Amino acid sequence: MxxxxxxxxxxDPQTGLDAVGDIVVRDGRIVEVGQDLEIAKGQVIECAExxxxxxxxxxxxxxxxxxFEYKETIESGTRAAAHGGFTTVCAMxxxxxxxxSGSKVRFIVERAAERGVVxxxxxxxxxxxxxxxxxxxxxxxxxxxxxxxxxxxxxxxxAGMMRRxxxxxxxxxxxxxxxxxxxxLAAGGVVNEGVVSTRLGLAGWPxxxxxxxxxxxxxxxxxxxxxxxxxxLSTAGSVALVRDAKERGLPVTAExxxxxxxxxxxxxxxxxDTNLKMNPPxxxxxxxxxxxxxxxxxxxDCIATDHAPHAAHEKELEFELAPYGTTxxxxxxxxxxxxxxxxxxxxxxxxxxxxAVAPRAALGLPEVRFEPGxxxxxxxxxxxxxxxVTRGWFESASANSAFLGMRLLGKAxxxxxxxxxxxxxxxxxxx
Amino acid sequence: xxxxxxxxxxxxxxxxDISLILDTAESFKEVNERRIKKLPTLRGRTVINLFLEPSxxxxxxxxxxxxxxxxxxxxxTGSASATVKGESLRDxxxxxxxxxxxxxxxxHKYAGAPQVLAECMDAHVINGGDGKHQHPTQALLDLFxxxxxxxxxxGLKVGIVGDISHxxxxxxxxxxxxxxxxxxxxxxxxxxxxxRPDVLGAEVSHTLDDVLPELDVVYLLRVxxxxxxxxxxxxxxxxxxxxxxxxxxxxxMKPDAIVMHPGPMNRGVEISSAVADSERTVVLDQVNxxxxxxxxxMYLLLGGADSGAAA
Numbered sequence: 001m002x003x004x005x006x007x008x009x010x011x012d013p014q015t016g017l018d019a020v021g022d023i024v025v026r027d028g029r030i031v032e033v034g035q036d037l038e039i040a041k042g043q044v045i046e047c048a049e050x051x052x053x054x055x056x057x058x059x060x061x062x063x064x065x066x067x068f069e070y071k072e073t074i075e076s077g078t079r080a081a082a083h084g085g086f087t088t089v090c091a092m093x094x095x096x097x098x099x100x101s102g103s104k105v106r107f108i109v110e111r112a113a114e115r116g117v118v119x120x121x122x123x124x125x126x127x128x129x130x131x132x133x134x135x136x137x138x139x140x141x142x143x144x145x146x147x148x149x150x151x152x153x154x155x156x157x158x159a160g161m162m163r164r165x166x167x168x169x170x171x172x173x174x175x176x177x178x179x180x181x182x183x184x185l186a187a188g189g190v191v192n193e194g195v196v197s198t199r200l201g202l203a204g205w206p207x208x209x210x211x212x213x214x215x216x217x218x219x220x221x222x223x224x225x226x227x228x229x230x231x232x233l234s235t236a237g238s239v240a241l242v243r244d245a246k247e248r249g250l251p252v253t254a255e256x257x258x259x260x261x262x263x264x265x266x267x268x269x270x271x272x273d274t275n276l277k278m279n280p281p282x283x284x285x286x287x288x289x290x291x292x293x294x295x296x297x298x299x300x301d302c303i304a305t306d307h308a309p310h311a312a313h314e315k316e317l318e319f320e321l322a323p324y325g326t327t328x329x330x331x332x333x334x335x336x337x338x339x340x341x342x343x344x345x346x347x348x349x350x351x352x353x354x355x356a357v358a359p360r361a362a363l364g365l366p367e368v369r370f371e372p373g374x375x376x377x378x379x380x381x382x383x384x385x386x387x388x389v390t391r392g393w394f395e396s397a398s399a400n401s402a403f404l405g406m407r408l409l410g411k412a413x414x415x416x417x418x419x420x421x422x423x424x425x426x427x428x429x430x431x
Numbered sequence: 432x433x434x435x436x437x438x439x440x441x442x443x444x445x446x447x448d449i450s451l452i453l454d455t456a457e458s459f460k461e462v463n464e465r466r467i468k469k470l471p472t473l474r475g476r477t478v479i480n481l482f483l484e485p486s487x488x489x490x491x492x493x494x495x496x497x498x499x500x501x502x503x504x505x506x507x508t509g510s511a512s513a514t515v516k517g518e519s520l521r522d523x524x525x526x527x528x529x530x531x532x533x534x535x536x537x538x539h540k541y542a543g544a545p546q547v548l549a550e551c552m553d554a555h556v557i558n559g560g561d562g563k564h565q566h567p568t569q570a571l572l573d574l575f576x577x578x579x580x581x582x583x584x585x586g587l588k589v590g591i592v593g594d595i596s597h598x599x600x601x602x603x604x605x606x607x608x609x610x611x612x613x614x615x616x617x618x619x620x621x622x623x624x625x626x627r628p629d630v631l632g633a634e635v636s637h638t639l640d641d642v643l644p645e646l647d648v649v650y651l652l653r654v655x656x657x658x659x660x661x662x663x664x665x666x667x668x669x670x671x672x673x674x675x676x677x678x679x680x681x682x683x684m685k686p687d688a689i690v691m692h693p694g695p696m697n698r699g700v701e702i703s704s705a706v707a708d709s710e711r712t713v714v715l716d717q718v719n720x721x722x723x724x725x726x727x728x729m730y731l732l733l734g735g736a737d738s739g740a741a742a
Contacts (some may be wrong), residue, residue, distance in 0.1 A: 193626045194626045194627055195626075195627050195630050197625065197626050197627075198625040198626050198627040198628065198630055198631060199630060199631070200542055200543070200564060201542040201561070201562055201563040201564025201565065201599060201602050202542050202562075202563070202564075203563075204625075204626050206626075270439075270440065270442070270543070270546060271546060272542070272543030272546050272547075313519065316519060316521055317519060317520070318520060318539070318541035318542075318543060318544055318547065319541065319542060319543045320541040320542060320543075320562065321541060
């Protein structure tokens with residue numbers, strides 16, 4: 001069936017596009033991009049006043065299935081992704097069981113094919129059971145479709161073990177994602193070590209615990225030559241380390257989350273809101289400014305949500321007992337439009353760079369370019385749509401959002417995954 | 432009347448509130464010296480002492496305070512960790528609220544627990560110590576004791592010695608001292624310091640002997656011997672030699688300076704027996720003040736003179 005996306009502002013830095021025009025999609029592929037296009041029969045999607053971009057990708061998502069289906073499932077998580085404008089998510093391996101073998105990767109691939117609303121690429125663990133003791137079956141997992149490897153949530157604590165992981169992963173040309181936490185320094189901290197830890201009597205997680213791990217893994221990248229991606233950077237010091245690594249030409253990429261871009265430790269007040277408990281923690285205003293600047297200048301390649309759903313009964317515990325994380329898939333785009341595109345820090349081309357092009361490049365995922373023959377993974381954005389972040393608004397099975405109560409501008413109205421609607425007129429399409 | 436309906440942190444109390452509590456406590460202290468130590472003030476009011484962390488002295492002090500005001504005082508004990516696998520703190524709070532309690536005192540292993548109770552209950556909340564955060568009635572009884580012994584609070588230089596980073600006593604005492612115009616100095620090695628003591632308003636010293644002669648009050652914190660994350664000093668012997676209060680150091684204090692300790696004391700660690708038993712040490716006065724100050728806090732929260740009750 002043919003599909004005509006009509007009259008939208010088409011933005012794709014890969015093909016140099018930023019103009020009002022039309023896109024024709026047939027059989028899951030883009031067949032034509034141009035002006036005043038028509039189709040004999042098929043569906044026309046009116047895109048006037050909207051922005052049409054290559055499908056957004058989140059390379060850091062916790063889908064929780066298998067094992068924690070009460071927090072999220074592959075179905076609910078991919079519905080949330082579609083709702084937020086994403087055509088692709090990469091699923092972190094800290095499930096139960098941990099995604100540490102080919103058969104576990106295959107489960108996710110098959111379940112996503114069965115129930116997923118958007119594309120799901122599994123990320124395998126670096127070490128068996130994410131225990132940091134022995135290599136996971138990386139080769140087997142690559143064969144089954146794992147796109148990268150990470151002990152996210154834990155980090156590989158032993159430097160020698162991490163070196164082995166990177167040496168071995170290099171065989172397959174894959175990327176190792178570092179969780180960037182030295183546990184001996186983070187020491188169970190629950191907020192940034194500094195003003196807020198002192199005021200609220202909470203254990204601090206110092207910036208140095210991240211920067212030590214970032215510095216170590218950059219050195220190991222240099223030693224092994226393995227591609228390294230640094231997850232959820234949160235400090236100005238980490239940005240400086242990445243800048244230096246890139247200047248030296250190392251194959252290093254980095255991501256930042258919406259919560260580290262748009263919130264700071266100062267948002268944590270005596271109300272002890274557990275939705276603001278993150279790992280790594282929210283940092284200082286100066287860190288936040290450094291992260292925004294680094295995203296704008298390209299030092300930090302992309303935005304990744306670290307979507308971390310938790311059940312209400314888990315987040316309603318005392319701050320020190322509640323689990324870390326916020327959901328992020330459904331708010332990321334609106335936050336970026338409101339806080340970066342709106343004020344002119346990023347133009348639409350920049351938005352596409354950090355949410356569609358660079359994340360694919362970081363993990364070597366297939367490109368999505370607006371040109372004939374390309375796969376039709378497309379996100380349509382209404383930049384003027386108003387969003388009020390409320391519990392009832394989420395498609396995710398969990399509502400632990402750090403952004404609850406915010407009023408934002410801009411959201412996805414339509415999402416096409418290989419030419420099929422995942423989101424249509426703002427509503428998630430049933431499979 | 433106080434400016435807030437709860438006493439969860441020192442931020443809930445204005446300078447005027449602090450004066451009112453201390454002055455009210457003076458009159459209750461007199462009651463505590465009578466043969467019949469009981470007032471009808473809070474008759475018919477229900478006070479629950481929810482102690483989810485082991486405590487004897489604080490719980491007893493609150494219980495005595497409530498009973499001397501004729502409130503129905505109920506003690507509930509347990510462990511916070513039990514609430515992890517069993518009932519959540521929120522559900523406990525809602526359950527107690529459904530029983531129509533008027534005031535709840537909470538001691539809890541984790542910071543912010545009083546906030547949870549305040550959100551889930553209609554009762555007034557007094558923080559009896561939350562994690563490493565605050566313990567405001569301890570700070571109030573300490574101010575009461577300092578004022579009784581030195582005749583003033585403004586301008587006092589108070590050295591707080593020990594594990595500042597893990598101490599809810601310091602967490603409340605430092606801001607309390609700042610509010611009344613005193614000058615707190617926190618003293619200990621950097622391994623026992625919070626990240627930013629400056630934001631609380633305290634000066635920092637790593638050498639007790641440097642500041643000792645300037646202090647009006649030496650406030651010793653209990654050294655916690657049971658720590659999972661590794662000891663922050665090499666040995667008790669070394670700690671005692673650098674930061675312990677002993678007879679030699681007692682002589683180097685100002686002639687009218689006093690020694691305080693929130694208890695229970697580790698004799699031979701942060702305080703030698705000679706100092707603990709000396710006339711300069713006012714630990715038992717602190718304990719005595721605790722009952723009067725807690726009576727005042729409960730009385731003022733539950734409406735004070737407006738409740739029809741009178742001291």
